[in-house]
Amino acid sequence: MAVLRPTPGSFTNSSKNRDQLFAYLDKLLLDDRFEVTLRPHPNEEIAWYQKKISMFNRDQRSRLTLDTESNITSLILDCDIEVSMDSCTTALESWIAGKPTVDLHLDRHPLLSNPELDSLNQRCSDPNSITDLLIRELQKPSQEEFSQLRKQHLEKWCNSPSGNSSEMVAIAIEKCLKNST
Numbered sequence: 001m002a003v004l005r006p007t008p009g010s011f012t013n014s015s016k017n018r019d020q021l022f023a024y025l026d027k028l029l030l031d032d033r034f035e036v037t038l039r040p041h042p043n044e045e046i047a048w049y050q051k052k053i054s055m056f057n058r059d060q061r062s063r064l065t066l067d068t069e070s071n072i073t074s075l076i077l078d079c080d081i082e083v084s085m086d087s088c089t090t091a092l093e094s095w096i097a098g099k100p101t102v103d104l105h106l107d108r109h110p111l112l113s114n115p116e117l118d119s120l121n122q123r124c125s126d127p128n129s130i131t132d133l134l135i136r137e138l139q140k141p142s143q144e145e146f147s148q149l150r151k152q153h154l155e156k157w158c159n160s161p162s163g164n165s166s167e168m169v170a171i172a173i174e175k176c177l178k179n180s181t
Contacts, residue, residue, distance in 0.1 A: 017106045021085065022052050023127040024104055029060035031131045037065045039075055073097075081138055083124075086113055091121050092158065095150045100141045102133060120146050120153060 028034045040049055046068050053066060067075065072090055076082055082094035085104040094101045103121035122143065124133050137143065158165075 017085065018048070018052075020106050020127075021104065024083075024124070024130050025064070026056070026060070027127045027130050028134070029056060029063050032059075032063070034131070034134070035063045035065075037067050037075055037079065039067045039070065039072060042068075081134055081141075083134070091117065092154065095120075095154065096158075098141075100137045100143050102130075102137060116153065120150050122146075 025036065025038070028036055038049065038053075040046065046066075049066055053061060053064060056064065073093065076090070076094050076097050076099055079099060081100045081102065082090060083102045083104060084090045085106055086108060088103075091101045091103065101121045103118065103123050105118070105123040105125040108118075122133065122137055124130050
């Protein structure tokens, strides 16, 4: 199963990116090896997605779940591969969970895109290559070519993907309190 996470349409470079997203989705759903969970951002207009999905044929719709309620973490943990766009932080969460990630390289929005993150995900810029790319990435789920740089990025920006961030905050607070007395 693949989790597809679009960036909020209200922030993307017009509706062009959302339309392009459906070109990728169409190719994935034409291939019966894929089941896709589409999890729009909570700020997204769900009716737009429902309308676009209704244009798929019955067979395609049978392999697509539009999930508007689930927590993204549970979807990441249950998926085989995560696909997102425009430097979505869902990719970072997927790295922490050890899931392979693919970034749909669409029109980049200057406020949302992060060139540093772009270089840490396998990128896809052609809907016709999405199925082959996902199959290839599923065969090497560790995505070793990115692992060291991802680890460095997580250490820099998330500090500790080991689950002890609360402990680190508590230690910092304790130090501040000791220094103030």
